[in-house]
Amino acid sequence: QKEVEQDPGPLSVPEGAIVSLNCTYSNSAFQYFMWYRQYSRKGPELLMYTYSSGNKEDGRFTAQVDKSSKYISLFIRDSQPSDSATYLCAPGGYQKVTFGTGTKLQVIP
Amino acid sequence: SQTIHQWPATLVQPVGSPLSLECTVEGTSNPNLYWYRQAAGRGLQLLFYSVGIGQISSEVPQNLSASRPQDRQFILSSKKLLLSDSGFYLCAGRQYTNTGELFFGEGSRLTVL
Numbered sequence: 001q002k003e004v005e006q007d008p009g010p011l012s013v014p015e016g017a018i019v020s021l022n023c024t025y026s027n028s029a030f031q032y033f034m035w036y037r038q039y040s041r042k043g044p045e046l047l048m049y050t051y052s053s054g055n056k057e058d059g060r061f062t063a064q065v066d067k068s069s070k071y072i073s074l075f076i077r078d079s080q081p082s083d084s085a086t087y088l089c090a091p092g093g094y095q096k097v098t099f100g101t102g103t104k105l106q107v108i109p
Numbered sequence: 110s111q112t113i114h115q116w117p118a119t120l121v122q123p124v125g126s127p128l129s130l131e132c133t134v135e136g137t138s139n140p141n142l143y144w145y146r147q148a149a150g151r152g153l154q155l156l157f158y159s160v161g162i163g164q165i166s167s168e169v170p171q172n173l174s175a176s177r178p179q180d181r182q183f184i185l186s187s188k189k190l191l192l193s194d195s196g197f198y199l200c201a202g203r204q205y206t207n208t209g210e211l212f213f214g215e216g217s218r219l220t221v222l
């Protein structure tokens with residue numbers, strides 16, 4: 001069983017839509033959950049992270065963790081064409097860092 | 110701030126040829142370092158990680174190897190490339206924070222023909 005599972009998409013939405021990106025994880029010991037954004041032909045960069053359960057908001061982005069169901073979500077409000085990228089989730093706090101497959105998002109103007 | 114330099118950015122190699130990708134880190138000392146491979150349209154596959162000089166943990170055996178000859182240098186090698194080695198190779202370092210977020214290089218795109 002993979003540590004982190006993610007729907008690879010692709011996901012296409014119109015500009016201004018609310019986007020929901022999701023991951024599931026298997027290890028209940030995970031405490032930190034990271035979201036990375038990867039533009040085409042570039043290295044990923046950290047977008048935001050959450051600790052344990054609950055929500056964290058950063059501008060148009062909200063990260064949410066539900067530890068009871070081992071479910072991680074990233075919401076993007078008022079999506080923009082510049083949000084078109086691949087979004088990867090990963091647990092944090094461990095030496096060995098494995099990623100979900102990433103969800104490719106396209107926001108259409 | 111921490112920075113990863115990675116080279117070459119692009120290379121095209123014939124099957125059976127050797128490979129050497131190099132990664133250096135700036136802005137931190139004794140970082141954990143990682144090599145990932147990303148096949149077209151797929152996620153990041155962890156290949157190797159290192160917690161210090163000469164210490165390599167392998168996640169993917171086969172024909173790839175990694176070495177860490179210096180604290181801030183990480184090298185990915187192969188003696189004989191396979192077609193299946195084509196992909197986007199990323200070097201990353203890990204922050205010494207509770208979250209341990211990674212910072213990545215710009216990647217090396219390898220095409221094996």
